[in-house]
Amino acid sequence: MQSNIFLGLGSNLGEPEMNLRRALELIRSIADAEISETSSFIYTLPLTRDGSNPPKYCNCVARIRTGLEPAELLDRLQEIEDQMGRSRTTQKWQPRIIDIDILLWGDRIINTQRLTVPHSQMHLRSFVMEGMDEIAAHLRHPVTGDTMSVMYDRLNGGDYYFEKDRPKLIVFAGAIGVGKTTLAEGLSILFGTELIHEEYDKNPFLPLVYKGNNDVKLDSELFFLSSSASQLKKSCFRDNRVYVADFMFEKSPIYARHWLDPGDYDVFIKEYRALEKEAAEPSLVIFLEDTAENCLERIKIRGREYEKKIGKDFLVELEKSYEELFRQWNKCPVIRIDAGSYDFRLADEVRIIEEKIRYYLGIS
Incomplete structure (x- = not known):
């Protein structure tokens, strides 16, 4: 019998x-199939795009063994679903008595x-990945190579759907x-899109801020x-296109909080x-992590x-502020990458990350 088969x-x-x-009892009654483990029941709001307020879903994951072939x-x-009275419709997000x-x-x-395995959306669903994390945390995804635990953490409790x-x-x-x-530039080439580059070289106030001029800190952040x-801006983006930006709009308060006194920060946050x-929400965040020492070496190079005056304490503070931001994050998945394990100047290493991003966003 084949093992490590998972049902949602x-x-x-x-x-x-x-x-x-x-449904679990009916699955147990299938000849040449047995359930070896099930997750806890997990309640979640349904994914819906029509503004309705359907009842919550109850979900679980089951690990089974079977001698049957996938088809x-x-x-x-599907026979079990029909037996339980499921009504089949082409409309998405419809309430269901059972979905397997x-x-x-x-x-x-x-x-x-008829069948796509791994399930094409499981990595975007916390109600699936929570169950996978519970009963198979260290199992690796056949496509991405990531553990179920890592993939679950990327969602931070959110459930996402990307329209093609x-x-x-x-x-x-x-x-x-x-x-x-460096990584964003490499990815923009592979995706065939122009990089949206943060305009720090055009900021006339930034060099003065680093020299200690307090009078222009608010000007710089604004x-x-x-x-x-x-x-x-939302209106900048067109359908059926991929865009890469080497920054995120939501990080703006991180730097403002560091540089500004409380009065100026209040002015800033009101404008923010x-x-x-009007800012477009990201589809995916790539969060690069590394030691402050490695970052300082790249800055030096x-x-x-x-x-030149950037110090270790400032970089550590930035890292902590990003962690705080992502503890509350619910806009899209966040893929963490250990920058010290890659050389983003090498196309083959960038391609590894590109393939992961393509899978997450459903881009062929």
């Missing part, structure tokens, strides 16, 4: 928990007209000198804010809130005069 079950009609228990198991599972998906089939990759024809915005986060621009808002409404 969900219900939001009638008595959802009872529906899941019945045969799919037939049996094949998530993983060992390390097999299956792409047929909508613009996809990839943004970067991380301390100064961590390699954001320049960055205005520039970022203009570059990342006004512009935030690139030789910008105004960055």
Whole structure:
């Protein structure tokens, strides 16, 4: 019998928990199939785009063993759905008495007209990945090579869906000198798109700030804010295109909090809130992490005069502020990358990250 086959079950009609228990019993009754483990029941709001307020889903993940082939198991599972009264419709996000998906089939990759394994959306669903993390935290995804635990953490409790024809915005986060621009430049080439570059070289106040001129700190932060808002305005992005930015709009308060006194920060944050409404939300954040020492070495190598006074404590503070930002983050998945493990100047290493991003965003 084949093991490490995972099913995702969900219900939001009638008595959802009872529906899941019945479905599990019917799966146990399939010849040549047995359930070896199930996750806890997980309640979540349904994914919906029509403004309705359907009832919550109850979900779980089951690990099974079976002697059946994938298409045969799919037939049996659909028979169970029909037996339980599922109404099939082409409309997305409709309430369902039961939904049973094949998530993983060992390390097999299956792409047929009827079945895609690994499930094409499981890595974007916290209600799936929470169950996977509970019963198979160290199992690696056959496509990305990441553990279920790592993939679950990337979602921070969120559930996401990317419409194929909508613009996809990839943004970067991380301390100064961590390699954001180098990696973003490499990715923009592979995606065939022009890099949206943070305009720090155009900020006339920045060199003065690093020299200790307190009078222009607010001017500098407002320049960055205005520039970022203009570059990342929703109206700038077109359908069916991928965009790469070496910064993210939402990091603006991090730097403002460091540089500004409370009165100036209040002025800044008021302007930030006004512009935030028009900024495009990212589809994916790439958060680069590295030691302060490695970042300082890269800063030294690139030789910008105004960055010479950047110290270790400032970089550590930036890292902590990003961590604080992402503890509350719910706009999109966040992929953390250990920048010290890569050389972003090498195309082959950038391609590894590109493939992961393509999978997350469903880009062929």
